[in-house]
Amino acid sequence: MTSIWDRYPDLSPSELRNLVAATAQVLAGSADRSELPADPIEISTGEAARELTASIDMLSADERGVVQELLEDDDTAIELCHVVLGEVRRHPELASAVAQTYEERSRKMTGAELLLLAGALVVLATRIKEIRAGKGGTKITFSESGEVVKAFLAGLVASLRGLG
Amino acid sequence: MQARVASHASTVRVGDLRVAMLHYGVGTEHVYATLIDEDGSPRSTRLAAVEQVAQPVERLSRMLRAPTRYPPAELTEALHGFSADWGRRLLPPPEVLAGYDVLVVVPHHFLHDLPLQVVRTGDADECIANRFGVSFCSSATLLQRAAGRNPARADGVAQWRFPLTAGAGGSDGAPDPPALCCALGVDVLGGDARYGELARSCAGHFPDRRLIMSRDGLKSPVVRQADVICLVCHGVTNAQEHDDSGLLLVAQPGSRSELTIALHLGQPFFFRDLPLRYLPPQLEVAPQFQSGQQPELMTITEVRTLVETRAQLVMLLGCSTATGQLRSGDSYASLAYQWLQAGAVSVLGHQWEADFPFVAGWVPVFLDNWVRRRQPKAIAVRDALNRVLDDGLVSRDALHLWGAVVLLGDWI
Numbered sequence: 001m002t003s004i005w006d007r008y009p010d011l012s013p014s015e016l017r018n019l020v021a022a023t024a025q026v027l028a029g030s031a032d033r034s035e036l037p038a039d040p041i042e043i044s045t046g047e048a049a050r051e052l053t054a055s056i057d058m059l060s061a062d063e064r065g066v067v068q069e070l071l072e073d074d075d076t077a078i079e080l081c082h083v084v085l086g087e088v089r090r091h092p093e094l095a096s097a098v099a100q101t102y103e104e105r106s107r108k109m110t111g112a113e114l115l116l117l118a119g120a121l122v123v124l125a126t127r128i129k130e131i132r133a134g135k136g137g138t139k140i141t142f143s144e145s146g147e148v149v150k151a152f153l154a155g156l157v158a159s160l161r162g163l164g
Numbered sequence: 165m166q167a168r169v170a171s172h173a174s175t176v177r178v179g180d181l182r183v184a185m186l187h188y189g190v191g192t193e194h195v196y197a198t199l200i201d202e203d204g205s206p207r208s209t210r211l212a213a214v215e216q217v218a219q220p221v222e223r224l225s226r227m228l229r230a231p232t233r234y235p236p237a238e239l240t241e242a243l244h245g246f247s248a249d250w251g252r253r254l255l256p257p258p259e260v261l262a263g264y265d266v267l268v269v270v271p272h273h274f275l276h277d278l279p280l281q282v283v284r285t286g287d288a289d290e291c292i293a294n295r296f297g298v299s300f301c302s303s304a305t306l307l308q309r310a311a312g313r314n315p316a317r318a319d320g321v322a323q324w325r326f327p328l329t330a331g332a333g334g335s336d337g338a339p340d341p342p343a344l345c346c347a348l349g350v351d352v353l354g355g356d357a358r359y360g361e362l363a364r365s366c367a368g369h370f371p372d373r374r375l376i377m378s379r380d381g382l383k384s385p386v387v388r389q390a391d392v393i394c395l396v397c398h399g400v401t402n403a404q405e406h407d408d409s410g411l412l413l414v415a416q417p418g419s420r421s422e423l424t425i426a427l428h429l430g431q432p433f434f435f436r437d438l439p440l441r442y443l444p445p446q447l448e449v450a451p452q453f454q455s456g457q458q459p460e461l462m463t464i465t466e467v468r469t470l471v472e473t474r475a476q477l478v479m480l481l482g483c484s485t486a487t488g489q490l491r492s493g494d495s496y497a498s499l500a501y502q503w504l505q506a507g508a509v510s511v512l513g514h515q516w517e518a519d520f521p522f523v524a525g526w527v528p529v530f531l532d533n534w535v536r537r538r539q540p541k542a543i544a545v546r547d548a549l550n551r552v553l554d555d556g557l558v559s560r561d562a563l564h565l566w567g568a569v570v571l572l573g574d575w576i
Binding site: 012017041104106115 | 226234238444482483521
């Protein structure tokens with residue numbers, strides 16, 4: 001059976017939104033809840049920006065607006081999502097759990113995901129240290145991946161400093 | 165609890181079923197339920213304190229409105245917590261419900277959002293939906309109207325005898341089964357042909373069947389006269405403008421049909437039958453719908469404004485078709501209730517996501533129970549659920565897959 005990862009990154013916008021949502025579901029469900037804000041997938045971009053500026057040393061609190069803009073801009077939000085998805089893909093058990101959730105979502109008679117949940121995905125990726133994924137509950141250290149995402153986001157913010 | 169009639173009879177008279185209305189009231193301090201039996205004798209019970217349940221109710225409602233925003237395990241855990249723990253505090257004690265076969269539930273306030281059908285009745289894993297025939301109605305007035313237009317409630321309904329178990333003989337004295345079914349099945353997002361096949365298969369249970377091709381076709385005279393309407397499609401929920409929630413259907417190929425509306429002194433005016441809302445622009449439709457038949461949204465507002473029906477049953481087989489929003493006067497706005505208000509006797513919907521493989525597995529069993537074996541609808545729903553759960557279509561524990569099914573309106 002083919003997996004959504006077989007076609008990655010050549011996905012339609014709708015497929016990408018669904019993959020991001022499925023990844024957020026898996027990350028939120030596999031991590032220690034005490035590490036996460038309440039209902040992390042429901043988080044707004046404003047809240048996500050506040051979380052990110054508070055938890056990433058390379059960002060300051062007054063850059064919250066910039067982070068929010070990055071999460072709301074189509075191009076940068078997609079870039080951020082690809083960075084997280086790229087990290088997820090590096091862990092086969094995690095990637096497999098995401099693919100399974102993606103497939104399960106496609107069995108539902110619901111409309112497709114209409115929002116790109118970039119804020120939720122980035123917050124989850126940067127907050128989670130460890131994940132238990134797959135049937136055996138394999139322990140995956142995700143903190144290094146989180147650092148990659150933090151550095152990428154900080155780089156995006158830095159590139160905008162002084163442009164205002 | 166044991167079903168009073170199910171335990172000793174292979175065929176049952178409708179008149180022997182013990183039916184109760186469970187009428188809820190949410191007070192400032194407690195939730196109350198009044199159980200009213202066939203004799204009209206009320207029996208009130210004070211249930212959970214509002215402050216004990218308000219928070220879990222709010223959380224579960226939020227999760228069921230947007231299940232994909234939560235990890236699947238969290239949703240499962242929340243449903244199980246409701247089913248086995250705090251949801252039971254919202255039911256009268258088991259001894260009060262014992263002996264009834266059918267419950268007609270009239271919720272109030274925040275209870276409209278709750279899937280009371282998945283609450284466990286006792287210590288085993290039997291839920292309300294497995295034990296009772298259940299139907300819901302947002303108000304007793306709407307229920308009375310729905311029941312009042314049910315042709316199956318003609319004279320002699322009490323003598324109507326139907327089999328409870330497979331192979332227990334046929335029905336006797338039952339009203340004529342519904343004859344005309346209009347069905348439409350389309351998956352405009354994935355292009356999955358199985359949606360259309362399920363609609364055709366549902367229609368195949370009826371002697372006279374018409375396949376409807378489009379959204380505007382649902383307002384045609386033949387659909388207005390249909391005994392059963394079956395729609396298999398995606399449901400779309402709009403959290404900001406709930407009345408713009410609806411069903412993802414398709415436009416009529418070729419020319420548009422016209423609506424005739426009497427606007428002034430009975431003078432008919434003709435309007436092109438355009439959808440009231442465009443599709444959300446982010447939706448990507450399957451390649452076959454990018455040219456030719458265009459996808460269209462049929463919203464709650466459109467059903468409210470332009471749809472009339474006399475169907476004995478409208479089957480809304482899509483996601484969240486019974487998910488609603490509380491309005492003033494304790495009315496509950498959902499697509500399913502809107503069809504009930506448009507004239508349907510009963511509506512089958514989903515309180516959250518519908519899982520296609522489950523729907524495709526249980527709906528034919530339900531239709532067989534209702535149309536061929538002539539079980540009343542609520543009993544047909546219960547027995548079909550039990551049958552597919554016994555057969556292992558999904559696990560009994562998988563409340564998130566099977567628990568979303570609800571029958572609204574008249575139970576017969």
